[in-house]
Amino acid sequence: MNPEQAHKPDTVLPDVVMPKCPHRNLLHGQKALVTGANSGIGRSVALHLAREGADVAVNYAFDDASAQAVVAEIKANGGHAIAIKADVSQEEQVQAMFAQMRQEFGTIDILVNNAGLQSDAPFHEMTLAQWNKVINVNLTGQFLCAREAIREFKRRGVVKEISCAAGKIISMSSVHEIIPWSGHVNYAASKGGVMLMNKSLAQEVAPYRIRVNSVCPGAIRTPINRDAWETPEAYADLMKLIPYNRIGEPEDISRAVVWLASDDSDYANGISLFIDGGMTLYPGFAEGG
């Protein structure tokens, strides 16, 4: 056998179901806010933070029923959660959301800046409204929420019984903070912006023991990218970009967020943690180069 062939799988591997993690109560006593938590990755993150003992504010911009369903699921599992409606791109709504969070929970320890959207178009057809919408939600929304969280973290400082850090921000970035994406220039620009906003912010607030990190998902099975996985043809096409040969599930991301929110990652600050099945490994070069 040609030794090069020996390294290649003969068949497409089946999707493997991940084993459940044991609960470690890693976030006991902590107060978390997850933006865009009524769908996809945000929903899974909210459930996982609650499972680890955090009280969770479930932010949503529309669809009350789906936000209430996440709150109900957390409560059914013995957790504590509230839903807070706010558009993260609107300064007054963000400030009102943080005021409500403080009123209900007293403070905030963990912010997961997750809300995001796409509005795709070839560049020459992209309207200013499409550009602004994506930048306003994906980048300015993260700025507005991070600023409110930082103000509270600095005011309160470290409470050593709760966490080694005065606060943690985890941003949902994307592999597109480094991979260019034709036809999605506004989205890639927003995530590239998130990368340097976060690294600069991490540098600025590290002396206060505040940690700011990003999770960069590859292709995760959620409503935002349904077209990329819904049909067998689309799924097969997607696999050309993923050396690990399966789509990511929201839980792949939630586990990373739990780690970054917990003291287990206390020395991680300003990192971009790629959870992407190898999408950033230039899979095209596996055959060429």
Ligand code: NAD
């Ligand atoms: P999703 O569409 O299921 O979730 C996005 C959430 O953001 C929804 O709850 C939506 O209502 C909310 N949202 C949108 N605009 C908002 C606003 N103005 N204010 C508050 N909430 C708002 O998609 P998802 O895949 O779960 O996306 C979550 C995050 O993950 C996004 O930031 C996205 O860019 C990022 N991401 C997703 C993937 C993927 O493959 N699914 C890959 C990389 C990054």
